[in-house]
Amino acid sequence: MIINTYNATESYTALALKTFSNFQLQINDTELYTIKLVYASASRLYKKLASKNKDKTYSYRTPIMALEVDIDSDALDRATSPHLKRKLININNDSASITFNDKPVNYIGTLTVIADNLVTLTNIVEGINSSFYNNVLYKDYKSPLGESIRTPIILQSIDINIDNNEDMPERGRLLEATIVFKIEGVIHSNYTSNSKIITDIQFIINDYSLEVERLIDSYRILA
Numbered sequence: 001m002i003i004n005t006y007n008a009t010e011s012y013t014a015l016a017l018k019t020f021s022n023f024q025l026q027i028n029d030t031e032l033y034t035i036k037l038v039y040a041s042a043s044r045l046y047k048k049l050a051s052k053n054k055d056k057t058y059s060y061r062t063p064i065m066a067l068e069v070d071i072d073s074d075a076l077d078r079a080t081s082p083h084l085k086r087k088l089i090n091i092n093n094d095s096a097s098i099t100f101n102d103k104p105v106n107y108i109g110t111l112t113v114i115a116d117n118l119v120t121l122t123n124i125v126e127g128i129n130s131s132f133y134n135n136v137l138y139k140d141y142k143s144p145l146g147e148s149i150r151t152p153i154i155l156q157s158i159d160i161n162i163d164n165n166e167d168m169p170e171r172g173r174l175l176e177a178t179i180v181f182k183i184e185g186v187i188h189s190n191y192t193s194n195s196k197i198i199t200d201i202q203f204i205i206n207d208y209s210l211e212v213e214r215l216i217d218s219y220r221i222l223a
Contacts, residue, residue, distance in 0.1 A: 008187040039219035042112040072106035
């Protein structure tokens with residue numbers, strides 16, 4: 001029997017959100033400010049910031065980061081084993097052997113940082129940059145069936161842009177940093193098994209997918 005697989009793009013997006021969601025900025029000798037992270041494109045964040053609604057959650061005056069993740073088609077050059085993997089799953093004192101395979105997949109993440117002064121922006125960028133060692137940051141990725149996969153997040157580039165808003169001087173100067181990174185992940189093929197507890201295994205994968213979706217929704221900008 002074939003078990004429907006999960007949404008790998010959402011799973012690695014969740015990994016990126018967890019990786020960059022806890023950055024803090026020292027604003028005085030005793031106080032730490034946690035930089036807000038949202039799941040959106042930079043253009044969508046700017047639209048939200050520019051909107052004249054009553055939502056004061058997003059502001060130019062405090063630093064904020066926007067994350068977007070896209071799939072990269074240039075992953076086939078990464079070597080993967082052609083052999084099928086097997087995993088034994090135990091559920092309610094019953095066991096099943098699950099067969100699957102891994103395929104390489106790369107994701108390109110873009111982290112846009114917005115701040116209203118150069119000192120703040122520089123501190124944030126330096127803090128994020130320092131989490132990489134030789135431009136690589138390793139994170140443990142949890143697969144739907146609980147396998148922990150050591151996953152490299154590779155820093156690609158950091159660009160800083162200064163916009164003086166000369167056409168709208170009332171907004172003040174806007175500072176933006178764009179940090180691009182690559183996640184070298186895997187996507188599991190459909191799991192197969194001849195076990196009678198196939199439905200229970202599907203529940204495990206469904207619960208995994210729902211947990212990922214809940215995490216992403218907690219960062220998502222609503223229209």
